[in-house]
Amino acid sequence: MHDVAASADVSQAVVSIVLSGSYAGRASETTAQRVRDAASELGYRPNLQAKSLKTGRTEIIGLVGDEVATSPFSGMMIKGAQDRAWQEHHTLMTVDTGGDDALERAAVETMLSHQVHGILYTAMFHREVKIPRAALDTRVVCLNARDVEGRAPSVVPDEVTGGYEATRALLDAGHTRIAMINIHSTIPAAVGRLEGYRRALSEAGLARDPALVRPGDGTHRSGVDAVEDLLALPSPPTAIFCGTDRTALGAYQALSAKGLEIPGDISIVGFDDQDVLRDFFQPPLTTVQLPFAEMGDRAAALVLDASAPAEVHLIHCPVIHRESVGPPKGR
Template identity: 45%
Template sequence: MTTGRVTLLDVARRAGVSRTTASFVLTGRRDMRISADAEQRVRRAARELDYRPNLTARSLRTSVTQTIGLVSDTIATDAFAGEIIRGSTATALTRQHLIFIGETEGDQATEKRLVQDMLDRGVDGFLYAAMYTREIRIPAALRGHPVVLVNCLTAGRRAVAVVPDEFAAGRSAAMALLSAGHRDGIHIVGESAAHVHAARLRRDGIDEALAAAGARVAGTVEASWWPEPAYEAVRGFLAAGPRATALICLNDRLALGAYQAVAAAGLRIPEDLSVVAFDDSDLASWLRPQLTSVALPHFELGRLAVELLLDPDRTGGVRLVDMPLRPRSSIAPPRP
């Protein structure tokens, strides 16, 4: 009876072949003539013995460790953006890879140490991820190594990056209101900050979709991206009395504050005011009525990033990932 870790030699002896023959069969090599009978015996012996290859020994021979380093700012502890981790690890497992995950909390010294520690462990490549989409500078320690940027971009070089298609998402949000009959009285809730990548592109998409339909944004309710500021801003906006038929909130947290302000004003969603937002967080389904929201594709970002990193024929450039609209109950035709 075999004890301890089953070796390739154990498999070869059980199958009645040489160790070299067993190795060629189990690694899929075809540069040695092996009979079908011998190949079947080797595979059967491997199954019966529950043989698992020694990946450490293989890495010493091939310089491939089948490991990936994921370096992020705060996505590991952010429940929502943590979907990037779930998508990347699930995809890596299907490709027989493992992922080392390190979080920097934005500290450059921590980042440098994490990258070096992963390099010391021989990772085959890196995913460099950000919690929110923005332009970054690739750490110097990563230069010369395979890297795919996740939810971030860089200028000055043709890096491989996967980011959400925020422009198309803005179009989708506007089209949801246009399809319900809204034309006038559509207001955006959120910051008009040109440096915020998502906000800028979402607004550009909204403007284009409305312009194509002969409409335009009636105004902006300025508020930072949290419920309390949104509540105060929307409450003041509604009290001032401008005609509004719909609100496009730049994220779900803003929508939560807007919902509370609408209720405080004695109005109802969607009968008096339609609302659409972005992110499709848990808030979207918890709110009543449930919120129509454009989903952030974090799982898909992680999945595609791993596929690109492991693709030997990958080319540089940005891949845009679709952000699907999740229709719910917060949109209705405008009141006459």
């Protein structure tokens, strides 16, 4: 910094305020540009470790996830958080623990030793979590997870509205006999999507039929099995809301094996909008999109806003309309 000041013919204090971006009203734009040019020519980089000694924290946001980095779709959460961090002149430090508790504890301790600005405590799928005690020594925000003890802000998809709007898309097409193939019944994603499905049917004046709601585990196989059961009903559904795109792919396969067409015979709506699966759907699947990038962005912003209360932030899941929904057969 002393060398930059000498080259630009200014004081070291001016170099400091210019390179920190806080020179408005204290140095002219001409002077600021002279400082930047000198810093560039000399290859000057701020010493972030020295800065952290003064401020007590680094310009780093930590992200600890169970299987987030290895998931085929939730990596968009990392990108959303990273983009927001970079926009705010911070860097994202990511550790994927693979669900290993010992590695998680070590990752949190390492991040604290680096004096991170805060930690994003992240889950691969929307569920309730208990934040490690050590992590609470800094600012923590749950991402794609809810803090079961309500000690930190949480950013999660709005599962209820997503399930509602998925079912609404089928109702608007004229369907009244709508089935649902759900995912693991106890996690917030399954509970919320089912609630949204039931709310849409209730608003439409349709009675619940327990036979039309099938359990599943979010896999391709559960879609195949559930569709076979639904088609065996005395009054089969004319439309199916699948709890995941993988389940929808299984439903496509089962319907094709029966010689049924989508949407001519049965309409299908999925949930997730997984880009790795899109090309496998013919016709293209109408589905609800999990807004991972937006969730990552919001969570990183909350880490940097220490005044934000420990509330749950719901991110809207939009319906992506494609070609798997049509009117009931014969209409």
